[in-house]
């Protein structure tokens with residue numbers, strides 16, 4: 076393959092089958108594919124149809140067979156428990172093969188779903204890879220989600236078994252996970268027959284006889300098992316993500332296209348070579364964790380760091396630099412919010428000075444828009460390339476990036492740079508017509524999407540069509556808005572739907588509105604994302620109380636905050652509610668969320684000509700002032 080961005084990009088679009096067939100040669104296949112790109116059911120596309128491989132084999136066994144069994148595969152670094160533990164490729168493979176045997180003994184086999192609700196411990200990675208080994212489909216649920224969110228995912232995925240742990244550790248707080256699993260199973264209509272529970276020393280989980288099996292007991296009578304050859308098009312995992320409604324979308328990832336794309340991205344996008352230490356400081360419950368803590372670094376023979384801690388407070392804002400130094404990290408990937416947290420506590424970068432960062436070569440940021448101030452601060456303090464890149468749970472790997480493995484482009488702060496080979500990114504107006512460079516529009520990707528992207532939604536082809544394919548025929552709708560400049564750089568500015576991004580976590584305001592509306596005293600409500608200097612955005616609820624409401628402020632506000640935390644989870648960071656007399660609406664009844672958001676952010680706004688009653692805006696302005704809005708705006712919004 077050429078190592079020049081322009082020729083690689085051109086080749087990837089002109090001859091995608093050749094391009095991806097070459098990339099696929101780097102993996103181990105039990106049987107070669109019949110067609111690289113199968114468009115027989117377009118607009119549903121499949122990659123490497125007829126091919127057979129196993130993702131766990133390519134993540135672990137292949138490296139051992141090639142003589143790298145003693146190389147470190149995983150470093151578990153947990154400041155919250157004071158633990159650092161490494162696994163060689165051989166050790167990790169053995170642990171995974173044994174847990175795969177344990178899953179089989181509990182009745183799990185190919186095609187069964189396994190929900191994993193776990194903290195950032197090596198057993199989580201082992202459980203994911205064990206599923207991959209036997210062809211079970213894992214669905215990891217982020218630990219910051221509440222029981223009812225877990226229940227919704229259980230009902231959709233219908234897992235044979237749930238793997239969980241007694242607790243997670245959030246800074247100095249122990250979060251018991253098992254009661255949430257018990258509650259979720261009680262809430263769910265579908266009842267999984269078994270759970271396997273890792274008892275952590277920090278907290279003991281009570282077990283339900285017959286249903287719950289201790290992790291150690293599950294291993295005790297298991298025998299290691301080999302990889303099962305799978306179809307390239309078989310699902311590897313389902314990962315639920317927020318859409319515009321309360322119902323999460325089950326993004327499906329296949330085995331073949333995913334392995335090919337992720338392996339390719341390690342060298343070309345991230346500039347990593349086998350043996351390098353790669354650290355994605357995210358959580359395995361998010362797509363970044365799936366792709367760049369677990370699968371991609373292992374496909375590529377790298378050492379991956381699994382970090383159970385925060386950027387600050389565990390114990391200080393030097394935490395990241397300690398890990399980079401101690402484990403010789405070459406590439407770090409995290410969300411801009413983590414850097415804003417570090418910068419807030421250590422604006423001068425003093426904590427960096429205590430560590431040797433000479434082997435550190437690049438910082439990648441994604442998950443939310445990267446504000447130029449944070450980018451420049453990181454560049455200035457670290458003296459390495461800082462690369463913003465844009466992607467989504469659905470795509471599984473970057474759509475737009477500065478591919479430093481090929482020939483990097485000059486950085487323009489605020490832009491994730493250029494389309495990654497394989498992605499034909501375009502900007503279209505609401506009628507699907509391409510707009511000139513420099514004009515804002517909908518960011519879309521011309522079909523077919525490259526390998527690794529979602530082939531469909533779990534059990535919901537119609538939902539896939541409706542959400543992603545029908546809005547702009549011939550294109551995949553990203554639901555992001557932005558523009559391309561005259562140099563071909565993309566600028567991703569905002570979402571076009573009701574999804575907000577809180578500390579790099581994607582959340583649905585629609586889901587929060589459903590929760591608020593379920594409160595007996597709430598007549599009407601709206602949730603919108605307002606700017607926040609640390610988290611990028613945070614949700615703000617506006618509620619109109621019923622005339623018959625039994626509670627008043629501040630009691631009702633406390634209840635609403637607690638309700639969202641209980642129903643969606645602490646990750647929603649839902650803490651602010653304005654009780655208002657009326658919601659501003661258009662004459663047709665649409666709530667003017669955008670106008671309220673501008674008011675809260677202190678951005679000049681025009682009174683929409685379609686507004687039903689302009690005087691409501693003055694009332695809202697007063698209500699927002701009571702809450703301290705407009706608050707100082709974060710630098711990236713200015």
Ligand code: COA
Pocket residue numbers: 194217218219220243245250356357358361363385386387409410412413416441442577578579580609610644645646647648
């Ligand atoms: N299990 C249980 N609870 C969790 C959790 C988990 N896995 N992850 C987060 N939470 C809880 C937190 O404890 C917090 O609870 P609180 O309201 O009681 O304080 C709440 O959910 C919100 O968490 P978070 O958004 O992480 O805020 P924070 O104040 O704890 O930390 C940052 C702020 C910026 C340090 C943190 O968000 C961060 O490191 N972000 C990095 C972003 C990231 O990894 N994004 C993934 C995509 S790359």
Ligand code: AMP
Pocket residue numbers: 316362440441442443444445463464465466467468469491553554555567568569570576579580581
């Ligand atoms: P998630 O699916 O949780 O990864 O969230 C994906 C969404 O996060 C995207 O659709 C964008 O709205 C936002 N996002 C991710 N990366 C970036 C980025 N580099 N710049 C701007 N927005 C981003």
